[in-house]
Amino acid sequence: MVFHRSSCYCKDSQIHFRMSLKDLSKLELDGGPVLRSILWGLTHALIKATRWASGVGQFVAWLLIASGISMIFGTTVPFLGSGVFNGMWIVFMGWFLQNAASQSYRRILVQDILEDVPVKRMMLADVPAIPGNMAAETLVNNHIVGSDNREFIVSENEEPIGLVTIDDVRKLSPETRHATPVREIMTPSKKLEVVAPEANVSDAFDRLQNQDIHQLLVMHGNKIVGLLRRKDIVRWLELQSHAG
DSSP states (O other): OHHHHHHHHHHHHHHHHHHHHHHHHHIIIIIHHHHHHHHHHHHSOHHHHHHHHHHHHHHHHHHHHHHHHHHHTTOOBTTTBOOHHHHHHHHHHHHHHHHHHHHHHHHHHHHHHHTTOBHHHHSBOOOOEEETTOBHHHHIIIIITTSSOOEEEEEETTEEEEEEEHHHHHTSOTTTGGGOBGGGTSEEGGGSOEEOTTSBHHHHHHHHHHHTOSEEEEEETTEEEEEEEHHHHHHHHHHHHHHO
């Protein structure tokens, strides 16, 4: 009989646990946008409304975590009860909600700021070109040191054949740079990820993050027109979020 009651208690706890996770998912997906819309209407500032809505979610999350810790140490919390198991369960729910609110804020903020922004508005239009037979040491001394350029189109016979970056040069030892032409360390054109100038920056940023790459080559037809760098998008996001 004792074993039977324990089994029922465990099954009930698992059911409540699954239901709670489902309720938390609904809170993130449904409650967040509704609250954000209300705050947006009141403040007329989308980024500020997004930040405040996320703040409410994180406040509730930390309240749950604090309540769960109190329950673990024997305090009875109204509507939540007491006990070690229940307290640990509430702490976990609070942790889950805090992470969800934080990730949701970052995701929505990026989407809001980059919405309808074309790649051509944020790309680096003037990408310097260098010949493929240039030594890596010459590239460092004459083109990288004393400038902000970190990416270079490699060309031969006035045709682009690849892209070389400062990260490619760093893979070489200083002793071999003078004898290594950049064509040997570049990324060939056929292996480069490309994007159209009219594409949405939000989608391009997703590609940069998902593929863990630093830049996308911007091409109009068969012509290279620029370079979209992840660091430029991040800088834009920081400026726009602070402005909001």
